[in-house]
Amino acid sequence: MNFDLDFEDTRQPLPAFTKDSAIQKVRIAEDAWNNKNPEKIATAYSLDSQWRNRDQFVKGRDEIIQFLTGKWDKELEYRLIKELWAVQDNRIAVRYVYEWHDKDGNWFRSHGNENWEFNKKGLMTQRHASINDVAILESERKFLWPLGPRPVDHPGLTDLGL
Template sequence: MTQILVPPFTEETARAKVQAAENAWNSRNPDRVSLAYTADSEWRNRDSFLTGRDEIRALLSAKWQKERDYKLKKELWAFGGNRIAVRFEYEWRDEADQWWRSYGNENWEFAPDGLMQKRFASINDVPINDTERRL
């Protein structure tokens, strides 16, 4: 039986929530990932401002069509109450086979049922050579 991770978070449950998010995102399945968010979830992702699962699913579908061979690693940065902050990096290659490493931070806020109601992400991309890949 899967443990439902709800706030307030302990270090153990915050780490588990971060790992669950990493696993889901690495599936590159927009339907699966979108179910972790409330129906009216608010997002800022780079320069996009989204509301709701349908917009989240559409952004993720486009993302993973562009970002081929996507591989993500998330780390817990801080937590308290119903909020978690993470740092992350991921690698991907574009349609011209240029590899990229994207770095960022996310601030998450959760509803009482454990679904994420707010996600604010700041992300920077750096071109890398194939030999520089580490994920």
Template structure:
């Protein structure tokens, strides 16, 4: 295991789980693949919709591709539940494509953390709903 620590560390309490979720929301809203990828173990395993991959390099590639096509991305996460080293969240995010169509995505994620606070597993289920720009919640 890496000697890098990413607090809050497991085992989680309600307060530290909420803080971990807020830190993830804040990081993802930077839309910076390099920064966001550092929150995951080198061998982190992901399922995102129908994509399955592992490793920090693949995470960086995925996030770069994501934010190059999901423009003006804005995310809100909320703690759903937690245990010692696992957190579940529900989330919504909005983005538009280069054609100008806006979407709101709804989803759930299950996270598992290593002892150092880096995420070693992420599973995300996501549904996109086209919306008119006038119905955006997040600006």
């Protein structure tokens, strides 16, 4: 796999997605975001990928890197779970939840929905994200694995009642 920011590599699985290949694509994205490497993550998006994330609009890999770097400078001890919501052809809808705390130690659980569109190379060309943050107590956290990808045996969102 090529991680050159100026090159569009092919990323499996490719559209048209089945339920199983969409679930695989969602887990790959979850693992990548939990590893928090903005440059590596950006290569999963087309060179001209367009995002709407809350009230921010991002275009292209350089802006994706800037966005993710700023996100994880603010959202500390970030842990994410994604779940497939729907799939059709080259589009996937996911719901997700992530937990994090700010620099003052205030914990949050952020609930979101994303709509994704992919090109023939399996690169995401569009990402539309709507997210709501809910303040939680540290004792209410449910995502307690060590930083990095979620362990295979850790429950997903449905199993956690989220």
